[in-house]
Amino acid sequence: MNETMDAAVGKPMDRVDGRLKVTGGAKYAAEFPLPNLAHAVMITSTIAKGRVAKMDTSAADAAPGVIKVLTPMNAPRLPNDPSYSPGGASGRPQDRKLSVLQNSAVYYNNEPIGLVIAETLEQAMHAAALVQVEYKEEKPALNMGREKKNAYKPKAANQEPTDTHRGDITSGQRDASRRVEQTYTTPMENHNPMEPHATTAVWDGDDRLTVYDATQGVFGVQNVLSRIFALPKSNVRCVSYFVGGGFGCKGSVWSHIPLAAMAAKSVGRPVKLSLTRAQMFGMVGYRPQTEQDLMVAAKSDGAITASSHASWSNTSTFDEFVEPTAAVTRILYESPAQETSHRLVRLNYGTPTFMRAPGESPGTFAIETAMDELAYSLKMDPVQLRLRNYAEVDPESKKPWSSKSLRECYKVGAEKFGWDKRTPAPRSMTAPDGRLLGMGMASATYPVRRSAASALARLLPDGTAYVQAGTQDLGTGTYTIMTQIAADALGLPVERVRFELGDTEMPETPVSGGSQTAASTGSAVKQAGLAARDQAVQIALADPSSPLHGMSAADLDVKNGMIFVKAQPDKGETYAELIARQKLPKIEAKIQSKPGEEKNQYALHSFGAVFVEVLVDPDLGEIRLNRIVGAYGAGRILNAKTGRSQLIGGVVYGVGMAMMEHTIPDPRTGRIVNRDLGEYHVPVNADIPDIDITFVDEVDTIINPVGAKGIGEIGITGVVAAIGNAVYHATGVRVRDLPITLDKII
Amino acid sequence: MHPFSYRQASDEQSALSGVSGQPGAAYLAGGTTLIDLMKLDVQKPSQLIDITPLPWTKITELPGGGVSIGAMVRNSDLAHSEIIMTRYPVLSEALLSGASPQLRKMATTGGNLLQRTRCYYFRDITTPCNKREPGSGCSAMDGYNRIHAILGTSKHCIATHPSDMCVALTALDATIVTRGAKGERRIPINEFYFTPGDHPERENVLEPGELITAVELPAMPFTGRSHYRKVRDRASYAFALSSAAVALDIQGGVIKDARIAMGGVGTKPWRALDAEKALIGKTAGPDAYKAAAEAALHGAKTHKDNAFKVELAKRTVIRALTMAAQKTA
């Protein structure tokens, strides 16, 4: 008995935490009513570069309810584990977490420079407004175009090589009959999860710290805090049962987390610190702006002979993050000659970070728009052009794909969409109401990632199971799919499995980022479940009083909590009977699951194809999406309902990126001017058309034990270019600078 | 946010007396403008006088065919009122194009008239702004000004008046009825707002403590053929980049009378009198509308990021006129 019966996995099961969420029973990081809780509000900088010269806190100190005002001048010195260097090999942005309030330097606007701790939130807000700050200001670097001359080459592009080179570009270009050379630009964008970052910190004595945090990685928080406060890891606990969206910004430890811990320590009380919406713009990351130079050259039959993708993005002046936009161009199409590169420009903004499909979303916008331009230049159908250059193996590493269903995705997507009805000439199609109709498409792709993860599965005397992994649920459905995976592995119905997550006291798992949770933690949960089941079976086989005594495991199966003989299904016993007779408190297995050699032998990616129809008002330039069809090959879909929701959510995120999202800094001060949800536009319901998602059948036995590729991010890739391509088809105007707003096409 | 006290007014008199001689006092209606600005420390009233208990919640027909709208009528109720939908569709359409259903349920007629600009810099107390702090300078002028005004600007302020409702009211020649220390005043909406000039901090003619009690719409036989068109950065829930409220009196294909007001482009709800003149006596059709649009944008002054608004506003006017003309009067 090796494989499991898939009774639950794949089913469109409702969220196990749905009821808790809609009834308010789900507790988020700012909702733990600890006794004696104090409230903290941050004071943030109003200049982008310089020093805090003076902070007058006298009025704030004297304001009602104020317990303490922390400034760079009076903040406790942090012990800091000296062996810990920021940035470092992890490639993860480190912000200034080692130096919050440790000196008076200011690196960006809206950076935390002080903290007021008071009895109530309102008192803290009031006192924070009373603090007078004087700066010694320096001229900030805020404009990427102007600073591009100082660009530098980072050591890596988010774990991928910074630059690549294959073949001979010059001769490739010589062989070509058509060449597209264009620059594509994308602005800064902010994640804007519905739940702002929040941390509640409580100390037990001097050396035990617990934080309730809105995070995508409880173990990352534990690790960083233990180093900052020089504590053994086991003395730091991070809890995060529910997260109201992350999209990447909650994947790193930012300044407010150590600040909350520092505050709690310095006032000797639990402290709660929530960011305001405005504070979400700067200190907790964002997608950096990018500038991408693309070249694609092809023969008249569409065969690409050479391509290049040179990318610039901004990072902060004190830390490094690379938006690896050119990585997709390396793997998407055959191109015998190719050059790609990434360069960074240091600017006085906070450190950028991972934002849903970092690299892939701006990267696919660039390459997939360039492909559309090439198709027009060749007078070739955009789908045909992509098929003509279909990569049968990874064109960069030459490794075979573990699986790839992109051809199927083009076919299914085009059929469902009715791509054959498209007449290629721009402005050649109109809707019955007179609006211009445009159809565009693009390819989608995202790598398959997996990290080491652990899980524990425990069979209990009452015939239920309790399964744990210290992972996070950002709203994606982790609670639900893990319950399904565990139930099938254990041979139990889902109602008898309780899955818990979100605590560093639980088995260690990686950050919920890079669409890796299903693959990593899902594999661990599955293996832990199988191990507990096998243990129970072994105990039964060895027990002379068991009806299964002396049989062979290969002859047995488990279903509905009953271990039985395959050939004689009524012969067997339940877990509960076994545990009772054995007088055991539990049967339990804890395992660690790790990726193996597959990554070295195969190229691991999901692919998809997305088709978009837009209607454009020819006079007013208003762009309305009419429908979106996406087909994806993403391995095993663990829950048909939450899986589809993930893809729809990704596509909606792409709609925002394509049509409206734009973090706008003031050109002089670097202060984000649209730092609220009234002016930072994300799509509303009225912007979203029918989104038709299909998963093509894809069985991948290589990638990981659950066969899932990860679906949190692929949805945003491709769709941005598909929208732009549809707008071009409708209007004849090519917008190469996101977002595609009406002023750019009237 | 600063500490403040809160009191409910029981009637008009207690509201007026609560505010008179109290420079720190402010009326609280739906709160959707005021509370936001208090959280941003832009407005720091020491006392809030909640006027929501006041009885001005009715929409009534006036003798002679006009309509009176109580200052406390919620935007959603006004938009869905039968009499407004049939006689003044432009007003209903304007209201429904604004904000979100939740906000419209809170927002009042009086509050909407007095909503403040969405200029980023006005809402950020760390940056200079002549409207918020006279004499401190205008950050928008050389800053990011894509959403700013192109009509009625001065060298001290280029902020738009953001309301949709007020654009329709301007086209409809509404009268604002107030009560203050000096008793009742009736102010035509065209005289209610100031352009910024040298004093962007002064936005309207209200005296300190003066209460808006009602808005009156005159009888205007042709307003059944009226329309509001709003152009914005997303399909819903965004302020206007440009909008137009129009009404047309067309008889035998000839335009006898017209009303045109614009939003998103002016420092106040912008009445386009010259454009109206350009229409009167002309045959209804694209040529007339185009000429009116040109007249409407005459004298527009753009800044770095909002040059597109000139053409957009013209096209918005043309579209609104075209749609209105298609309605049956």
Ligand SMILES: Cc1cc2nc3c(=O)[nH]c(=O)nc-3n(C[C@H](O)[C@H](O)[C@H](O)COP(=O)(O)OP(=O)(O)OC[C@H]3O[C@@H](n4cnc5c(N)ncnc54)[C@H](O)[C@@H]3O)c2cc1C
């Ligand atoms: C996110 C968001 C989006 C929005 N989008 C739009 C939009 O697209 N289009 C649009 O037009 N509007 C929009 N609005 C603005 C909204 O319409 C106004 O906030 C609302 O109309 C104000 O009404 P209120 O009753 O809430 O006013 P309040 O906030 O209560 O009051 C506003 C001001 O008027 C004063 N006041 C109120 N009533 C009286 C009275 N009777 N007499 C004297 N003074 C009075 C108050 O003292 C205060 O100074 C939006 C608002 C928000 C928050």
Ligand code: SF4
């Ligand atoms: S445009 Fe007006 S409101 Fe905006 S910053 Fe300038 S003065 Fe202030």
